[in-house]
Amino acid sequence: MNAPARPRNAVETALIDSFAPAGARALREAAMARFAARGLPTRRDEPWHYTDLRGAMRDALPLAGAPDATIIAAVRARLAPARGVRAVLIDGHYVSGLSQGAEGVRLAPLAAALAEGAADDMIAGYGLGAGDAAVDLNTALMQDGALIDVSAGADADIEIVDVAAGGARASYGRSALRMGKGARARLVETRLALAPAANQRNAALIIDIGDLAALEHVVETRGDGEEAVQVQSLMVRMGRAARFESFALTMTGGLWRRQIFARLDGEGAHFALRGASLLHRRQHGDTTLVVEHNARECESREFFRTIVDDEATGVFQGKIVVRSHAQKTDGAMKANALLLRDGAGMFNKPELEIFADDVACGHGATVAQLDEAQVFYAQARGIPRRIAEAMLVEAFAGEAVDYVPDEALRERFRAEIHDWLAAGDA
Amino acid sequence: MLEIRNLHASVGGKQIINGLTLRVKAGEVAAVMGPNGSGKSTLSYVISGRAGYEVTDGEVLLNGENILELSPDLRAARGLFLAFQYPLEIPGVATMTFLKAAMNAQRKARGEAELSTPEFMKRVRAASDKLGVRQEMLRRPLNVGFSGGEKKRMEVLQMALLEPKFGILDETDSGLDIDALRVVSEGVNALRSPERGFLVITHYQRLLDHIKPDTVHVLSKGRIVKTGGPELALELEQNGYRDYVAEEAA
Numbered sequence: 183m184n185a186p187a188r189p190r191n192a193v194e195t196a197l198i199d200s201f202a203p204a205g206a207r208a209l210r211e212a213a214m215a216r217f218a219a220r221g222l223p224t225r226r227d228e229p230w231h232y233t234d235l236r237g238a239m240r241d242a243l244p245l246a247g248a249p250d251a252t253i254i255a256a257v258r259a260r261l262a263p264a265r266g267v268r269a270v271l272i273d274g275h276y277v278s279g280l281s282q283g284a285e286g287v288r289l290a291p292l293a294a295a296l297a298e299g300a301a302d303d304m305i306a307g308y309g310l311g312a313g314d315a316a317v318d319l320n321t322a323l324m325q326d327g328a329l330i331d332v333s334a335g336a337d338a339d340i341e342i343v344d345v346a347a348g349g350a351r352a353s354y355g356r357s358a359l360r361m362g363k364g365a366r367a368r369l370v371e372t373r374l375a376l377a378p379a380a381n382q383r384n385a386a387l388i389i390d391i392g393d394l395a396a397l398e399h400v401v402e403t404r405g406d407g408e409e410a411v412q413v414q415s416l417m418v419r420m421g422r423a424a425r426f427e428s429f430a431l432t433m434t435g436g437l438w439r440r441q442i443f444a445r446l447d448g449e450g451a452h453f454a455l456r457g458a459s460l461l462h463r464r465q466h467g468d469t470t471l472v473v474e475h476n477a478r479e480c481e482s483r484e485f486f487r488t489i490v491d492d493e494a495t496g497v498f499q500g501k502i503v504v505r506s507h508a509q510k511t512d513g514a515m516k517a518n519a520l521l522l523r524d525g526a527g528m529f530n531k532p533e534l535e536i537f538a539d540d541v542a543c544g545h546g547a548t549v550a551q552l553d554e555a556q557v558f559y560a561q562a563r564g565i566p567r568r569i570a571e572a573m574l575v576e577a578f579a580g581e582a583v584d585y586v587p588d589e590a591l592r593e594r595f596r597a598e599i600h601d602w603l604a605a606g607d608a
Numbered sequence: 609m610l611e612i613r614n615l616h617a618s619v620g621g622k623q624i625i626n627g628l629t630l631r632v633k634a635g636e637v638a639a640v641m642g643p644n645g646s647g648k649s650t651l652s653y654v655i656s657g658r659a660g661y662e663v664t665d666g667e668v669l670l671n672g673e674n675i676l677e678l679s680p681d682l683r684a685a686r687g688l689f690l691a692f693q694y695p696l697e698i699p700g701v702a703t704m705t706f707l708k709a710a711m712n713a714q715r716k717a718r719g720e721a722e723l724s725t726p727e728f729m730k731r732v733r734a735a736s737d738k739l740g741v742r743q744e745m746l747r748r749p750l751n752v753g754f755s756g757g758e759k760k761r762m763e764v765l766q767m768a769l770l771e772p773k774f775g776i777l778d779e780t781d782s783g784l785d786i787d788a789l790r791v792v793s794e795g796v797n798a799l800r801s802p803e804r805g806f807l808v809i810t811h812y813q814r815l816l817d818h819i820k821p822d823t824v825h826v827l828s829k830g831r832i833v834k835t836g837g838p839e840l841a842l843e844l845e846q847n848g849y850r851d852y853v854a855e856e857a858a
Contacts, residue, residue: 558658559696560706563766564684564714573709577700577749584700 205296246273266339269328274353286336334362378407410436422448642827687773757788793818
C-alpha cells in the first residue's frame with residue numbers, strides 16, 4: 183500500500199541531493215528513484231508502523247570519511263586474534279589492514295568491486311528488501327563493505343566486525359556473503375561503537391546460501407549511543423537443502439531496527455532465526471522479519487525474546503509468507519516479550535500469509551510481566567525477591583541464548599545479559 | 609515450634625481465615641483436614657508469606673518468633689518450608705542451578721558460608737538417589753515437563769536439601785498415583801525427627817495412611833473446629849465433612 187504523496191522534508195531532500203553514484207549506477211539510480219518517490223517511512227507505512235524513521239532522523243548527517251590511523255589502532259586493540267576470515271568495517275569503510283582472508287574464501291572490498299563495474303545479484307541482494315526505504319537508501323548510497331565468497335565444498339570461520347568510530351556521522355556499509363554448493367561456514371558478526379554518538383548507521387548484509395550449503399550466523403550489537411539511529415538489514419536467499427541458523431543478541435542504545443528479508447528458493451531448506459533483545463532507558467528496538475517460503479518442503483523457525491525495561495519500547499513484526507507452490511511447508515514462529523516496568527511497552531505482530539493448502543504453520547506471541555507465582559515459589563525456597571526476579575529474567579533471555587551453537591559465545595552472551603540486568607538495578 | 613494464634617486473613621478483600629488457632633510441637637506431625645473452600649491452601653500461603661494474602665489479625669510464631677513481618681525468603685531462611693500443591697515450572701533455570709541458589713541464599717541469610725560445588729553435588733546426589741530422582745532430571749529446567757509425581761518428588765528433594773525446621777505439605781497427595789504417593793511419603797517420613805515439625809494439609813485420609821499424623825485438626829470456614837488423634841481422620845473418611853459444615857451453618 184503506497185502512502186499518499188507528501189511534501190519532502192529537509193532530510194529527504196538532503197539525502198536525495200547527496201546522491202552521487204560511484205559504480206553500480208543503474209542499481210543505485212533505481213533504488214534512489216524508489217526512495218525519492220516514497221521518502222522516509224512513517225507510521226503510515228504499514229511495515230514501519232511502529233518505528234517512525236522519518237521522525238527519528240532529524241538531520242541528514244554527513245557521510246563518515248575513512249578512518250584515520252588512531253581509530254584503526256583503537257579498533258585493532260579491541261580485536262582478538264582472528265580464527266579465520268575477518269572483515270573489518272569502520273564507519274562503512276572496509277579496512278584491509280585489519281582484515282584477512284583464508285583458503286577457500288575470496289575476500290574483497292565492495293568499493294573496489296563497484297569501481298570495476300560489478301553490480302551482480304550478490305551486491306544487489308536478489309531483489310530482497312527492494313522497496314523498503316532503508317534498504318533502498320543503502321543501495322543508493324552504499325560506500326563500502328566486504329564481499330566474501332566461500333568456494334563450493336569449503337569450510338570457513340568468518341568474522342565481520344562493523345565499528346562506528348563515533349561522531350555525528352552517517353554510514354552506509356554493505357557486505358555480502360555467498361556460499362557455494364555444499365560449503366559450510368560459521369559467521370560471527372560483531373557490531374559495536376567505539377564511543378556512543380548521535381550517528382546514523384544503515385548497514386546491509388546479503389547472504390546467499392547455495393544448494394546443500396550450511397551457515398551458522400551469530401550477530402551481536404552493542405554500544406551505540408542513546409541518540410543513535412540504526413537500521414540493519416539482512417537479506418538471505420537459500421538454495422536447495424541449504425541450512426541457516428541465525429541468532430542475534432541486541433542490547434544497544436538509541437533507536438534501532440533489525441529487519442530480515444529471507445527467501446527460501448530451494449526445496450528442503452531449513453531456516454532458523456532467533457534472537458534476544460534487551461531494551462532500557464528510552465530505547466526503541468524493532469525486529470521485523472519477512473520470510474518467504476518459495477519452494478516445497480522448507481522449514482522455518484523463528485524464536486525471539488524481548489526484555490523491555492524503564493521507558494523503552496520493543497517491536498516485533500514477523501511475517502511468514504507461503505507461496506502457493508511451497509507445499510509441505512513447516513513453519514513455527516514464537517515471540518515473547520517481558521515488560522519489567524509500567525513505562526515499558528511492546529508491540530508484537532506475528533503474521534501468516536499462506537497461499538498453499540498443505541502446510542503446517544503456527545505462531546505464538548505473548549507480552550507479559552514477571553510471573554508473581556514463580557517469584558513467590560523461588561522466595562519460598564529462600565531466594566530473595568531481587569535475586570529471584572533477576573534469575574527469572576535471565577532465564578527468559580537465556581532460553582533464546584540456548585540456541586547459540588558455540589559454547590564460549592553462549593557463555594559470554596549469558597554473562598553480558600547478567601551484567602546488563604545487574605546494571606539496571608543500580 | 610509452630611504456633612498460630614487467632615489468625616485472621618483475607619484474600620482480595622474476602623475473609624478466609626477466621627480466628628484460627630493451632631499449635632504444633634517439635635517432632636509432631638499435625639494433619640489439617642477440611643472440605644474444599646475451608647481455607648486449607650490459604651493457610652499454607654499465609655504462613656509462608658505469599659503476597660495478596662493479608663493478615664488482619666493474629667500471629668504466627670516459629671520457635672517463638674512472629675514471622676508474619678518477614679518476607680517469604682526470610683521465613684524460609686528461618687527454617688520454614690512449603691511443599692506446594694502445584695509446584696511452579698521455572699523455564700530456563702536448570703534444577704541444579706535453582707537448588708544451589710536456594711541452598712546458598714538460605715545459608716547466606718543465616719550467616720553461613722556458601723557450599724562448595726563438590727559438597728553441594730554430594731548432597732544433591734545422596735538426596736536424589738534416595739528419592740529415585742534421576743540425574744538427568746536435575747539438568748532440566750525446574751519442573752518443566754515433569755509429571756505430577758516427578759514434581760512432588762522434586763518438592764520433597766528440595767525439602768531434604770534445605771533441611772527445614774518446619775515443613776508444610778499442601779495437598780501433597782493430589783495428582784499422585786499409588787506408587788508415587790508411596791515414594792513421596794517415604795521421603796517425608798525419612799525427614800521426620802524429634803526436632804522437626806510438620807503440618808500436613810490434605811482433603812483425603814489416604815495420605816495419612818502413609819504419613820501417620822500425631823494429631824488431626826478439622827478446618828472449616830477458616831477455623832479449627834475439631835482436634836483429635838489419628839482416629840479422627842478415619843472418622844472423616846467414613847462420614848465426610850457434612851457434620852462440620854452443617855454444624856457451622858447451624
